[in-house]
Amino acid sequence: MNKNRSKVLENAGRVVIKVGSAVLTSEDGLDMRVVTRLADQISLLHDRGVDVILVSSGAVAAGRKLLSSCKAKSDLVFKQATSAIGQSRLMHAYDEVFGRYKKITAQILLTRDDLNSRERFINARNTMLQLLSWRAIPIINENDTVAVQELKFGDNDALAALILNLVEADLFINLTSADGVFMDNPLENPDAEKLSCIEDIKGLPIENMCRGKSSSGSGGMYSKLLAARKAAQIGVPTLILAGRDRFCLEKAFDGQDIGTWIMPCDKVISSRKFWFAYNLEPEGTISIDKGAARAVFEKGKSLLPAGIVDIQGDFGKGALVKIVEQGEIRISAVGLTNYKASDLQLIKGKKSSEIKNLTGECLYPEAIHRDNLLLDAIGI
Structure with a gap:
């Protein structure tokens, strides 16, 4: 020291x-x-x-x-x-x-x-x-x-x-x-x-x-x-x-x-992740299941639509959102979403292969890419 x-x-x-x-x-x-x-x-x-x-x-x-x-x-x-x-x-x-x-x-x-x-x-x-x-x-x-x-x-x-x-x-x-x-x-x-x-x-x-x-x-x-x-x-x-x-x-x-x-x-973490996590204001919350929580929080994976169980807020594509495990109070992650809230409501719980049939296109297999995630978000 x-x-x-x-x-x-x-x-x-x-x-x-x-x-x-x-x-x-x-x-x-x-x-x-x-x-x-x-x-x-x-x-x-x-x-x-x-x-x-x-x-x-x-x-x-x-x-x-x-x-x-x-x-x-x-x-x-x-x-x-x-x-x-x-x-x-x-x-x-x-x-x-x-x-x-x-x-x-x-x-x-x-x-x-x-x-x-x-x-x-x-x-x-x-x-x-x-x-x-x-x-x-x-x-x-x-x-x-x-x-x-x-x-x-x-x-x-x-x-x-x-x-x-x-x-x-x-x-x-x-x-x-x-x-x-x-x-x-x-x-x-x-x-x-x-x-x-x-x-x-x-x-x-x-x-x-x-x-x-x-x-x-x-x-x-x-x-x-x-x-x-x-x-x-x-x-x-x-x-x-x-x-x-x-x-x-x-x-x-x-x-x-x-x-x-x-x-x-x-x-x-990168300067970019620090910027979006602490300079932007979260516009909504995404709740995920235990499997998705393990993938995101423990393995550092991207968040897929299949792991989403609930969406709160009316946010647009690219908005900063909080990510929480269903039933847990502590918020420990934020990220930039690839989809607006209304589209996430349609594709939540669905496999990536099913997204195109629901929205007409599948530009992103991930709801939030790991490059746009900060797992240990402080004071959010």
């Missing part, structure tokens, strides 16, 4: 750093001492030749402080309006502190809609790469002002995981309010074991460690570990550090064993 960690930190050419509101803000709004220290450390890393992309929360908290006379609300419209006020203050703070180190910053605001279109995904990637070639530091946040509920990433941990794939990063650093990952809540259990390294993030009992929070939950260590699992799938290690600790980034890159190091998976 130590050799792997040292090698990655020494050779990382492109790093995505995510910092949350719990690190950047206090009761008085933005904590400029923390912002200044963060800019100082990132600038030092940048001077070493490392490309740095910063995913930063804090806009809502910064705006809320300026609206102290208004009663805080939890609804989306209040947060959107508060973010509109706070985002400019947040970027002004970053511009000011990074300017002291002669660094150029660039603001990028994204919604899920910007990344689920392949064309817009490529446009965002090209813009990001151009900024990095100019040695600018992109600062990314979700565009809370215009995002509607169904287009929200959920949290900036999830957004940061998508950015890893967008820019082909070598390392993901998540700055948090905790000293790392613990097997239990250290505030409730002072004897909770801190994990210096997680070799198999896939096998970690995240739900139990995080009090069984459902996959629809967001924020806290749960979302950070989900983001780390996604990063591991594309071969990117994660380092979770206490962001309010002085010089935490410098200490880590100088070889000190701080925080929690999360190793990537031995077998990684």
Whole structure:
């Protein structure tokens, strides 16, 4: 583990750093001492030749402080309006502190809609790469002002995981309010074991460690570990550090064993599979029988119409759908379907040789080809 960690930190050419509101803000709004220290450390890393992309929360908290006379609300419209006020203050703070180190910053605001279109995904990637070639530091946040509920990433941990794939990063650093990952809540259990390294993030009992929070939950260590699992799938290690600790980034890159190091998976998935699994929104669900489940989940085979027992949703050809074993609750796969929902209703349970008689043609023997399947879909 130590050799792997040292090698990655020494050779990382492109790093995505995510910092949350719990690190950047206090009761008085933005904590400029923390912002200044963060800019100082990132600038030092940048001077070493490392490309740095910063995913930063804090806009809502910064705006809320300026609206102290208004009663805080939890609804989306209040947060959107508060973010509109706070985002400019947040970027002004970053511009000011990074300017002291002669660094150029660039603001990028994204919604899920910007990344689920392949064309817009490529446009965002090209813009990001151009900024990095100019040695600018992109600062990314979700565009809370215009995002509607169904287009929200959920949290900036999830957004940061998508950015890893967008820019082909070598390392993901998540700055948090905790000293790392613990097997239990250290505030409730002072004897909770801190994990210096997680070799198999896939096998970690995240739900139990995080009090069984459902996959629809967001924020806290749960979302950070989900983001780390996604990063591991594309071969990117994660380092979770206490962001309010002085010089935490410098200490880590100088070889000190701080925080929690999360190793990537031995077998990684393609950038394309990562994109369709986590940037697109599932439009329906396909239930399959036990035989098909064994073929798909255990043997990595394509899903054939014969194994389908039920279809939910009205989706078109090429849509992303969830795949579940009949009678099972856990969703562990998503894929791009070769047929629209109405055609699947006709051919479900049928052999490939029978499809032509039912639909007039059989362009695809598979309902979903294995090249268009991700078996270990996280947080779907």
